[in-house]
Structure formats: C-alpha cells, structure tokens
Amino acid sequence: MLEEKRKTVTERLASPDIRDEFGLETMDMNMGPQHPAMHGLLRLILELDGETIVRCDPIMGYLHRCQEKIAENRMYPAVIPLTDRLDYFANMHNEHGYCLAVEDLLDVEIPPRAEYIRVLMCELMRIASHIPSIGFLLLELGAFTPILYAFRERERIQDIFEAVTGARMMFHYIRIGGVKADLPPEIPEKIWNYIEGLERRIQPDFIDLIEGNEIFISRTRGVGKMTPEQAVELGLTGPPLRCTGVDFDVRRDYPYSVYPELEFDVITDDAGDVEASYRVRIREVWQSIRIIKQCLEKMPEGEVMADLGRRLRPPEGEGFGRVEGPRGEFAVHVVSDGSDVPYRVHYRDPSFVNMQLLQEIVPGHYLPDIMPIMGLIDPVSGGWDK
C-alpha cells in the first residue's frame, strides 16, 4: 500500500502537465524545533503533497554542546561526567563505553565484581529507557496514561540509582578501572524486589493494555516499514535494526564485560515497522530482567576498583569501546598522546546514526505518521547533537 502511495506521489510530481492543469504544488513545512510532540530539539523540513510527505530533511544542532572538543581539554577521569550528558536516557551505557575505550588504552584488568555491577546497572538503565520510550510512543499517538505508568517504573529505578550512585540521572558511577563504590548492603534485595514487582506489573500495565488495542494497531502497523537490507544499509543498530529481523546485538556478537557468562536472547521481529519496534523493546525488558537476576545471583565478592595510581597517563595509542545501548550501538574512540588529557575523543551515538532513516523511510507516509516513526527511532537530542 505504501509503495502505491509513493508511486502516485512521484508520478504526480513527475508530470508537469497534471500539476499545471490542477494547480498541484508541494508545500514546504517546518516541524520543530519547538514542536510539542517532537523528541527534543529537532527540526524537520517537510515537503508535502497534500497530506503525503515527499521529502523529509532533519536539521540537527540545536543542542550542540561541543562535547568532543570539551573532552580534549579535560583530564581522563573528568570526561566521564560529561558523557552522562550525551544520551541522557542511557547515561550508564555512555559511561561504560567511554571507560571501556580508556581501559583498552591502559590495558587493565577490571575486578569481576565491578564488571557485574556495571552490567547490572546498565541493564537497569535499559529498562529505565525502554519503558519510557514505549510511553513516549503512545503519548505521541494520543494516549496519556502509558507515559505515567512508564515514569512510575522509571522513578523506582531512579530511586535505586540514587541510593547506589548518589544522583538520579547524572550518575558518574562507572569509572576507569571499576565503579565508584560498592553497592550499599540493602540494595541487592531492593533491586530483586523491584524486578519481581516489575515482572508482575509489565503484563497487565503495558502488554495487555497496548497490544491488541485497535487505535495502536491502526496507527503503527505497516508504518515505517523497512526491509532488513535497507536497515543494514542505513547503518541502524539497536531496536530499529532488530525489528526488521536482523539478528545483531553488540552484547552477543562483540562481547564485552561479563556478557559471555550470562544467558540472554537477542530479540528480533520480522515486521520492521513501528509496532515491531515496540514489541522488540518490551521483550528486551524481559531479557534485561533475566540478566539482572543472573547478575545478582552470580555476583562475586571483592574489590570494585582496579589500582591505577593517582594520575592517569595512558600510553600513546588508540582505544575503542563499544556497548549496546538502549537505542543501539554506542561506541567511543579515544586517541592518546601520552599526556593526561585525551588528544581526541569521538562518540558514535545511536540516536544520530538511526536518524538517517527519516530521509529514507518517511517519504510516502502521511504527515501524522512522523510521530510513530520518531517513536521507532526513539532519538534523544542530547545524543544526536553531542
């Protein structure tokens, strides 16, 4: 159906006779950067033919903070709090990626307990990101309740984070060589209780409420449809890639930390539309719960920080770290010149790369379909602008 839609659009535009005869012309429209339904500060220049989108150009840069340049003027440990500000819905993954890159430079051994704590925190973060992203998707479709339920879950996870790290969002917890501090003694039980409660709540509060809802299906099924080849060509990662059926997950394919020791499934879906991306996200929450339970069971005792000395001076060279964030692959490339500040830091943020599908996928859709497609990508403006 979409193919036909697209075809008629191109045909109508291709024949100037028809356009002159009926006075058809396209209209340029700006959406954003201050649009109430837009994900952060993004401006889309849309060329409309009636209600059908012919062209969609995303304009970014409204939240650009020169993160990479600032990192060149900060000592290695002082870059970590700045990585928190990149993708502010996946702070733990950003820290983890940066620390992996610097540890690659330093070639240090991380204490096993620290690795387990990192994975535990990252998976909690994934839940705290996936559930609100489903809430945002539904909020943009006009349903207000799911976002409140989603944020109730997120608040509880943030309470856990606050007790562990001292902050609710800008954690600064994962450090080069380990983590800042051990878990407080009451926290493992608290996490366990929360996870069990979430397992009970997720079915009635999210899956039963959303799946099978007629409005949800009619707004999302077949919207943003893409083939696996397209997704790979566009360089997508994370749920937007896996919802097309491509079986790729950095945690399994390029294992880091203690992921090889943990059991989990990589969730894929064949449909490749917005509904499929929702299904991938909600099922990944189950997998995260599985990983968290294994982490809590297997976590060894011991140190949480490797001894790296007071002043960090990595040798000259390059370090690379990649992690699977909630939105896709987050990678960091650090170049060292032997001093105590990095020579160059580069972030590959999934929000930025996944945004490419707007130009490819959106043309041919109707204007209101933009919002579900944004929900498919689920970009965070701190991530794409850096």
Place this chain on the structure above:
Amino acid sequence: MPGLGQGILKGMAITIRRMFEPKITRQYPEYRRELPERSRGMLTVDMDRCIACLQCMRICPDHCISIEQEKRDFDGSGKVRPYAVGFSIDDSRCMYCSLCVEVCPVNCIYHTEEFEVQAYDRLELARQFGERPVDPRRDPIPVRKRRASRAKTVRKEAA
C-alpha cells in the same frame, strides 16, 4: 467487530485496580523524602581542615572552584605552609560530579543534602568560604597551558 469496546474495558479495569493501591506521587514542597546517604547535594568546605593543595581546583571539569593560596608561617618557626585565604564554589557552574570530593586528601570538601538553590544574579551563586572573597570567574589554566606547549613541540617536529 469482535474486539469492540474491549480496549476501554481493559483500561478501566487497570484504572479501578489502581484506585485501591497506595499512591506513589508525593506532594513535593510539603513532603520531602529522606535522601539516600550517597546523595550528592551542594558542596561545602571545612576551611579549618583545608591544606590548600589545589587538587579540587585542578580536577574540576567545570572550573567552579577558585582558591587563592598564600604561604603562611603558622607557628612562627619560619616554616611556611600553603594556606587558602579565599575559597569560592560557583554553584552556577557546578555539576555535582563529586570529583573534588574524591581527590581531597583531607576530606574537607563534601556534599551536603541541600539541592535547592536560587538567586537573582549569577554571581550570588558563587559561595565564598575563607577570609576574603575570590573572583569566581578566575579560571585555573593548567590544562590549556599543557596543550599549548604540546602544540609547540608538534610544530617544531613538523618544521
């Protein structure tokens, strides 16, 4: 239409069930929950313990700590020790990353539980400790200096 109205029924069932559960929203200004032990609030300094080692000033990613150092002879023995005459923490820049707390060798800088801070002027947010005020806009420059010297050597090698 087999599924007609089912969505509403499902939704209302959840709504009704929620009515009998305890509320999780808190009326913030009246109700204040207890902050966890590790909670990071505004910084404060115990000037009696400060040894003016300047490590917090150097590590701070936002350059929000400014210290004016002076060499003082405390006991009249002729042995001088560094002393922080002025110490300011600019809360308009601070991002509560806790790096200064971690590097402090005598634990004199630490987080309090306060987190609500407001002022009409930005400079009011720079809190002064110590005997005389410091200009909070002063920037410590060790990192930039190092960069410049490195750039020089690179240019020399290239030439």
